[in-house]
Amino acid sequence: MEVRNRTDAVIQEKRIMNPSAISYHKTTCYDRNRMRGDPLDWPNQPRVFKAYDSIEAIPLPEVDKLPEIDLWHLYFSKTTKRLESGLDLKRLSQILSISYGLTSTRSYSEQTVLYRSVASAGALYPAEIYFFAFSIDNFQPGLYHYGIKDRSLTPLRGGDDSALMSTMTDSFETQSLSAVFIISGIFFRSSWKYRDRAYRYILLDAGHLIENLALALKATGLPYAIDYDFDDGHIGHLIGFDDQKEVSLASVHVGGRSSITQKELTKSSSLSPAIIEASSVSPVETVYEDIIDIHRSGINITKQSVKDPDISSKLGLNPLEWIPISQNKVPDKKLTYSEAVLRRRSRRNFINQKLKKTTFIQLIDIVFAARAENFSVAKGYAGALSIGFLAGNIEELPPGFYLADTVNKTAGYVDFEPTTNKMAAICLNQQWLCSASVHFLFMSNLNTIDRFWGPRGYRYAMMTAGRLGHALYLGATALGLGCCGIGAFYDDEGKNILGLNQESYLLYLVAVGEVKGM
Ligand SMILES: Cc1cc2nc3c(=O)[nH]c(=O)nc-3n(C[C@H](O)[C@H](O)[C@H](O)COP(=O)(O)O)c2cc1C
Incomplete structure (x- = not known):
């Protein structure tokens, strides 16, 4: 070897x-003008087992x-x-x-x-x-x-x-x-x-x-x-x-x-x-x-007496208006946890169809619950992450960028400018993202992370984003919707369109919407 x-x-x-x-x-940011496009080294493709x-x-x-x-x-x-x-x-x-x-x-x-x-x-x-x-x-x-x-x-x-x-x-x-x-x-x-x-x-x-x-x-x-x-x-x-x-x-x-x-x-x-x-x-x-x-x-562990660095208030965003977005109700028609796991796939064949407001709320309820569970069962690592979404095509919700308040279960309307279409272009032109009803956004202020936990905090933010992403995959599958995680985007364009400050970044995006053949 x-x-x-x-x-x-x-x-x-x-x-x-x-x-x-x-x-x-x-x-490790992607920049539209500096993508290398190297071919993959197929003879050295890693074994996955x-x-x-x-x-x-x-x-x-x-x-x-x-x-x-x-x-x-x-x-x-x-x-x-x-x-x-x-x-x-x-x-x-x-x-x-x-x-x-x-x-x-x-x-x-x-x-x-x-x-x-x-x-x-x-x-x-x-x-x-x-x-x-x-x-x-x-x-x-x-x-x-x-x-x-x-x-x-x-x-x-x-x-x-x-x-x-x-x-x-x-x-x-x-x-x-x-x-x-x-x-x-x-x-x-x-x-x-x-x-x-x-x-x-x-x-x-x-x-x-x-x-x-x-x-x-x-x-x-x-x-x-x-x-x-x-x-x-x-x-x-x-x-x-x-x-x-x-x-x-x-x-x-x-x-x-x-x-x-x-x-x-x-x-x-x-x-x-x-x-x-x-x-x-x-x-x-x-x-x-x-x-x-x-x-x-990230080898050193910094113990914090305060659990939550309140990342959402440190992204440089000023939501104009907050609206309640939780109902804490179990949907009538859905799959069990095991069925959702077995049927879960990354689905990209979104059809541009309006997502019912109740369905959207059932989804975001899963994210709120997953974050709360994360907080109590995983020592507050979830505090390293902030959640938002781009509403593309959701009933009764004007399109635009919203920040989620996971404690009060509200959404703060930030701006109409970032659209799912523009975000699709930022995500390395993955055009099918235009037809998703909503892009969930996981963001953080990385300087705050560094100050609060040291570089190890990066692990907390990213693993929490993955955890909440999985919750969304299962929630979407259980509701008969398509879902796909997106880790590929031009990072600076992403932060700029969302209006994040210099220290903050979009870490992960998860698109959800109606798809063909579900
Ligand atoms: C962290 C992460 C990033 C991903 N990024 C992308 C992406 O940028 N574009 C895409 O089409 N799929 C993306 N995916 C979906 C994977 O391609 C998909 O999970 C993988 O092919 C396995 O398929 P499955 O999800 O259907 O099991 C991503 C998945 C994860 C977990």
Whole structure:
């Protein structure tokens, strides 16, 4: 396996040591006049499934039943605090297959793509799931990797690292922890196509997966907590990552029954070289220093006593008028959470049809609920992000740009100038975006993020944007609408048309509307 570092003069000149959130973001902006259009290096296309060739995997039991809970009930209900019945392999199999399972196959002339239950920029799937098993009924404690394609678990380490885990979470007593899931990102899977900009997509993709995993845990009645602030370098080392290639981004803790007695702590076994090699996904991998630098720059965790930096008030926007936009009502006709996951796809064949106001409100209610849940179950990381939308074709809502107040559940009308048509041109001329009824916008003031949390705050903002994006995908699918996430836009044009101040940027856009054939 060969590793290439980017050494061309232009890139080296630009390199910023210890970048801040805003400097990384600026370095990776798309500019209409400076797009490189390099061809993709097809012989080095990364593998999208991680394989540990020399280790025998344990097959997961078949899933005969998926949770039947309605998506709105799921979002509107409170997270369980106590585990009523134990986590076993069957339930684990159910959780893994719904949160990150294969849902569709499509053959193209050159290749077959296996699509998954969550969206991924370019279908490159940089995210992986690992978990530490502590108290899973009739299952050996240890560290495992989840194999998506063959639905199996590969044991990476034996033993019980719950002592270590107790340093990672303050959400549950160590004695009542069933498992801890770790979501990772493999850099080259995404940077193969998106180069230095890929860190954005890796975080957004991780956010989509975290949201789906959280929903799957909630739907199966398991208590959980989400943490982005753990010693991710150390955890990566335990899992066997080469940290130039793969990093841990989030941990999801699952509570357990305190009646289960912990197995005696055993010293974890060491890792075989095959495990460390498994972070390699291509014969020749290019290391993008901007990605390594921003990730390393975010190593320090800044604890804040105040939870919310109130990003919305720092974007430089002055809404003219606020209107209520919530009804907190479960729609009559919709799919269940599981049905929505199985049918979710990125749909781009929008038809220019008016979106009913009630439907729009049902959608935005999902976003409000997802953000509130994020706030309580994920330590306030959602405070790193502000939400807005471009109304294109929504009943009773004049077209234009609105800022959402997630606490009072109101929308503030900012300006009529930014239209979905203009935004489509800014999104690398993806013209089909003109026909979407609404573009949801996830924005942040990156200087505020840097001051409040340091560069690590970039992870919070981007992963939260991914999480809320996933909520929208599911809400739209459940309501029979099309939806597509958009990470490709000319960044400065985006900020300018929205009237954001110099420090603020659009981070992610999710288009929703009526589509043909749903
Ligand atoms: C972070 C992110 C950015 C994306 N950006 C775009 C985009 O700019 N244009 C586009 O057509 N699709 C975009 N997509 C959609 C992906 O192409 C799509 O998720 C992927 O092909 C997998 O297909 P599926 O969503 O139908 O499962 C994006 C998805 C994500 C998660």
